Amino acid sequence: MVVFGLPVLPGWADLPAWTPHPLLRKEVKGRGELRVAPFSPPSGELSFYSPDPETPPFTTTRVGEEATLRVESGKGNYHWIALHRNEPERELSLATVHFFSLVGPSPQAMLAVPKSRLEIVPSPLPREHSVYRAEEAWDFLLRFDGLPLAGQVATLYAPGQMAKGFRSDERGVVHVVFPEFSKPSGEQKTGHSRRPLQPFQLGVEHVMAGRHFTSVFQYEYGPAPLFHRSPWMGWLVTGVGMGGGLLLWRRGRGAKR
Amino acid sequence: MTGRPFPLSRLRAWVQVAMFLVTVYGGVVVGPYAADKLSTALPALSCTYDRQNGGWCVLRPFQHQTSHQIGATVARTGNVTWELLKPLGITLLAFFAWFVVLNKAFCGWVCPLGSAQEWLYALGRRLRLVTRGLPAGWMGRVRAIKWFILLVFVFVLPLAGGLGWLPGAASEAWCRVCPSRLLTTLATGNTEEMALMIGDGWDAALGALGYLLFGFLVTAACVMRQPFCRICPLLAWNALFKRLAPLRLTKNPHPRCGQCRSCHAACPMEIPEVASPKAGEVFQDDCTLCGRCIEFCPQEDVLRLKLGPVTLIHSHPERFRAISRKELANGDRRG
Numbered sequence: 312m313v314v315f316g317l318p319v320l321p322g323w324a325d326l327p328a329w330t331p332h333p334l335l336r337k338e339v340k341g342r343g344e345l346r347v348a349p350f351s352p353p354s355g356e357l358s359f360y361s362p363d364p365e366t367p368p369f370t371t372t373r374v375g376e377e378a379t380l381r382v383e384s385g386k387g388n389y390h391w392i393a394l395h396r397n398e399p400e401r402e403l404s405l406a407t408v409h410f411f412s413l414v415g416p417s418p419q420a421m422l423a424v425p426k427s428r429l430e431i432v433p434s435p436l437p438r439e440h441s442v443y444r445a446e447e448a449w450d451f452l453l454r455f456d457g458l459p460l461a462g463q464v465a466t467l468y469a470p471g472q473m474a475k476g477f478r479s480d481e482r483g484v485v486h487v488v489f490p491e492f493s494k495p496s497g498e499q500k501t502g503h504s505r506r507p508l509q510p511f512q513l514g515v516e517h518v519m520a521g522r523h524f525t526s527v528f529q530y531e532y533g534p535a536p537l538f539h540r541s542p543w544m545g546w547l548v549t550g551v552g553m554g555g556g557l558l559l560w561r562r563g564r565g566a567k568r
Numbered sequence: 569m570t571g572r573p574f575p576l577s578r579l580r581a582w583v584q585v586a587m588f589l590v591t592v593y594g595g596v597v598v599g600p601y602a603a604d605k606l607s608t609a610l611p612a613l614s615c616t617y618d619r620q621n622g623g624w625c626v627l628r629p630f631q632h633q634t635s636h637q638i639g640a641t642v643a644r645t646g647n648v649t650w651e652l653l654k655p656l657g658i659t660l661l662a663f664f665a666w667f668v669v670l671n672k673a674f675c676g677w678v679c680p681l682g683s684a685q686e687w688l689y690a691l692g693r694r695l696r697l698v699t700r701g702l703p704a705g706w707m708g709r710v711r712a713i714k715w716f717i718l719l720v721f722v723f724v725l726p727l728a729g730g731l732g733w734l735p736g737a738a739s740e741a742w743c744r745v746c747p748s749r750l751l752t753t754l755a756t757g758n759t760e761e762m763a764l765m766i767g768d769g770w771d772a773a774l775g776a777l778g779y780l781l782f783g784f785l786v787t788a789a790c791v792m793r794q795p796f797c798r799i800c801p802l803l804a805w806n807a808l809f810k811r812l813a814p815l816r817l818t819k820n821p822h823p824r825c826g827q828c829r830s831c832h833a834a835c836p837m838e839i840p841e842v843a844s845p846k847a848g849e850v851f852q853d854d855c856t857l858c859g860r861c862i863e864f865c866p867q868e869d870v871l872r873l874k875l876g877p878v879t880l881i882h883s884h885p886e887r888f889r890a891i892s893r894k895e896l897a898n899g900d901r902r903g
Contacts, residue, residue: 419599435599440617536760536763537760537763539765539766539767539771540760540763540764540765540766541763541764541766542759542762542763542764544763544764544766544776545762545763545764545775545779546762548764548775548776548779548780548783549750549762549779549780549782549783550783551779551780551783552779552780552781552782552783552784552785552786552787553783553784553786553787554783554787555780555783555784555787555788556783556784556785556786556787556788556789556790556795557787559698559700559787559788559791559792560697560698560787560790560791561698562698566698566699566700566791567698567699567700567701
């Protein structure tokens, strides 16, 4: 397997087959602590962007190594994590986000600031307790040098699914419909609501002045809204409850006009 | 009293509509990120299950922290420390920051489910349905239910879920039952929460209990005032702190107190003590500070809504006459 012209290095044999891009591996160590490891050839640097505009981004100095991010209360909420790799003719930006369940600034300012020349910006990110879900449409903004990139195709990759392309509109926005959820696999983990989650990557490529730019946004999505749920059972039981309440409508003992 | 009496009921009706729009649809206006910020700043508003709202209910973080923070940590380490209680303390402080302003007026003026029940009752009056009150002798038993729900569904079951003694559904036991979750999500056009979770027995049982309760209150509220508020754990939680906030209902008893019982008839929570000649009994745990008793008291300066030493509004014959021209104490419109 070849990734950006580089040969597969030792230890890379288990790179998942569902995506052609490198991956970032996140390991939650606690409420305010996250370990990130680039699951990609060891070149590139990891940068962490706080939602707090006053906090400058933190960039790892030792290329290719894992890094641990710790945040304190008041500086939580979504953080942007990006792997940047510059080569003579290519530039890669692989980004993901992590929600720290601590009070913190809105991620709006963080998302508004360009963090690489070509980038995919979720607009918006899911709220806390909410996730991207299969069969739902979510918007992502494609940006190049901070300006919307219209007519560009972003490709969605997910385990067990065919890659699917989405073209950006004149505002640079792609409406991504998340595909069906795969059967349980090693790629899945359990989310906040105990629903399974699996990774996805949304990638876009762009060539400018002979230089090849690739940007990938990686995160997780869950199964469709009605996974393990029964609408008709819910409405049926509600109807039974309504019937109980209707008994009070009868004229008779205890009723007043 | 000089001039026209201040129309408290009308003001409350407008505040209820406005707060329903803010708590249920606020996120549409301010955007999802600001809605999250509002959620953090206003911890006793609407429901976290709404995807576009402007707030969430304080019972949610209490369950969350009891389960994930305390229960799960104790299960993992076997130690109980004061440090574990810190998040609950912070949530309590955040809750109290607004409670000190509103006291239990949250229930009577802001809560979307409370407002919806009032609107359903008004609909029932329009349709000339019968009305029902709690049967004699039931008041004490029904009042106890909200304390039971608060203790068991908000603290005990989530703790047991966090400790691993019960399935994960128990970690948010009250949210699974809460009818406000169903109402506010339905109000945004989202029918997803109406689908019963069938993950395991606890999922299904808690969900079914919620749907039964929701269905019951929708039809019962047309003929009975505030059927859910009487057992609401948030009312119980608010009642715990009612003496710590300056806004309150007070009484300067009149010799005729307990005779006309107009205040009792006007009370949406049917609190009999409001008509009692004993001043200390008037601000009951069930009181939602709606102020209807003040409007329907025909005596001057007997019932007051006070903010600390300042009287915001007090009963007056003129006020009584003004509202009595429009409606009866039980909510029926005149004419």
